[in-house]
Amino acid sequence: MYLYTPDEIDRERAHHQAIIQGADDLDARRIGNLGELAFEQFCREYLPVEMWHWQNEEAMRRCNPESFSGHDFEVFDYTVDVKTSRDVSAFRPASLLEKDPDDDIVVLVWHRDNEDALILLGWERTETLTSKVQTQEQYSGEEPEKLAHLAARPMNELHDLGPNTAHLNQKPENPFRPGDRVIKVGDNDASTAVVVEVLPPEKNATLYGQEMDGEAVSVAFPNMLDDGPSNWREIHPAKLASYCDDQDIKLYTYKHTNLQHAEHPFTPGDYVIKPDYSDPDLAVVATVDKDDVTVVFQHHLDDELEDSYVSPESLSAVCEDAGISQYSFEADAMAFAPQY
Structure with a gap:
């Protein structure tokens, strides 16, 4: 099992994306978003980056509505759906199949009441769930009231589905977070910029038509943000990417090693x-x-x-x-x- 602790940026994005999505049950949608973030962190650290894809990565980062997709991730060419619940009875085989019979794999994530921590309990193939349900119906009869079967294979067995080429610890190396004030390294007259997006390390960002060798950070300059329709300083840093995307505010992308925290971070309006x-x-x-x-x-x-x-x-x-x-x-x- 793996523990994921969302930070303030993750919690704000998970909540705001649920609002933008127009979810009927805001709490359930937010918790589902946190579950996807938890599994994304697991994938980044334990699976080869070129062999998994998060369908909702950009929608979550920019707090935009998700495009329709029947699954959340693709891992080793399998479709994966993440199920997040406080009630572990939701992880019984029949319950999982009732809600999601079509994906190849289901990942199970349990969350605490106050959503400050989530645990990746395990995963299971949908075809295995089907077999278990059929077996229970045909041979097992009623389960003992105090002993109900929950579906779960250990998380670390997931990489066994792919080739033995895992690159461990692929988390971002750059030190920046949305809202940080930065300047360009080596520029004695550099303008202070605001970090808007910290792109995942597997994103092949381009700069001047050339693929960037290193992790990318997108920034906006305060004077351009000031020209927007709202007082951006009253917007949580987690939502700045959404705001800039909605208002077509130009972002500038830098290799993270070409930026440093601003020694003099203040700008008019702060x-x-x-x-x-x-x-x-x-x-x-x-x-x-x-x-x-x-x-x-x-x-x-x-x-x-x-x-x-x-x-x-x-x-x-x-x-x-x-x-x-x-x-x-x-x-x-x-x-x-x-x-x-």
Whole structure:
């Protein structure tokens, strides 16, 4: 059995994709999405990347509706459906066949009540489930009330279905996550960008028409995000890929080794606080001068302006015209205060 612990990005994407999909049962859809993420992590670490495919990878990453498909994965040319449940009785052979008789393999994932951990219990061939159900009906009669058969072969036996060429530990090597502020390595005047997508290592991204040798990271620049219809700083980083895709905001793809975390990450429009204050007020960055930032406090904007959201490029000028005080601080003394 294998334990999968979803992080904040995974949980947000699983939930938002369920909303976008228009699921009748939002909880069931979200949990099903988490189950697919759990199996995807297993595949990445234990199966050859060229011999499995996740049907819903892009839909999940960008929180888009899934295209219709009768199965979730293809592994060694077998169709695989992932079944996720808190109720282990859902993993009885007859129950599995009733819900999904057509795929080659069913993977069984159990989740905790609060969805903070999922366990890959095992897998089974559909034809084996059929045989077990038929055998039970013909020869076994009623099962003992306290002893019900559950379908499950150990997860590590799944790679036995394919050739003995597994490349272990294929998880991404890059250190970035959606929402990180990055700059291009070696550029002394590089603009700060926002990480939108961290592409899986098996994706053959291209750059200037050439296939990229290394893991790819897609970023957007704050001024382009500022031109969008919404205040992107109030959108959870897990949903930025969905937002950029919906609004056709241009993304730029870099090899992950060509990026580094920005030493000066703030840009106009960012929500910040001065954390060494005992009860810091929320502020908005108006201008940036590398080592220093000028901010305006949000409660002043709320008090003085009819619409307290101002385009970041105009914020400093609007404050001057309205007589709203701006304050300068060392950038190192400030911290992000996310508002999503």
